[in-house]
Amino acid sequence: MSRDASQIFAKRLKEAREAKGLSQAKLAELAGFQPSAISHFETGGRSPSFDNLKRLADALEVSTDWLLGREVTHSSGPLFESLFRHAENVSEEDLGMLARMAERLAAKEKDKRKKP
């Protein structure tokens, strides 16, 4: 049926885990799994269901929509997801600081692309 759907999930799971610098064992411990379970997920052998999907998303701090390969409003990726999630919990002052920093970094990147 939708065997490729779980393939997308497998890819994203691995991507999100590595973005946080976690081993499968660490993630397993964090989310309450057996290490092998994570491997099964990432190799497409199993598809998580309900509770486990939520536990994984919670532990990795990504959206379930992104894990499932659904289109998300903004740009996506584990880093973006992480930024998105945490930025909701900072003070107004710090949020402004983050925004200005992002602006500077974006300008720097634009410059670099112009003359490499």
Place this chain on the structure above:
Amino acid sequence: MSRDASQIFAKRLKEAREAKGLSQAKLAELAGFQPSAISHFETGGRSPSFDNLKRLADALEVSTDWLLGREVTHSSGPLFESLFRHAENVSEEDLGMLARMAERLAAKEKDKRKKP
């Protein structure tokens, strides 16, 4: 364990379905289910897994995060908008830096709220 987790899902599913003016039968047809399956979901008898969760979210045009009861109140505001508009144009490296910084700031904020 997570009997209440599926209760939240049941609530949200019904809410989303009624918001679109669909009967259980219509939604079933739309998403490729048996009508009884929808009823089982909404009464908490069953929890959907992977494929079915995605099919439901697609048919109802809602996020899986919301269906699962994950608090993803899409924050907004000019600073937030600015942050994400620029964050789309920074390098992967800088994005990671921003994400980690947001994480630190969020943690700091959480700490401050605990003992003012």
Place this chain on the structure above:
DNA sequence: GGCCATGTTGACGGTATCGTCATGGGCCGG
């Protein structure tokens, strides 16, 4: 070489969801 962390794979019984179908109750319009 040996050691340890990491990841893959395959098995096992237990359990939940799967699709399908049948039944029964409530409610409304004809």
Place this chain on the structure above:
DNA sequence: CCGGCCCATGACGATACCGTCAACATGGCC
């Protein structure tokens, strides 16, 4: 009253995931 929706509920075998454990391949690193 009765046919038509709507929904809830319960069964059935089939399938899939669950947790657990064991075995094995890697790839550093001493």
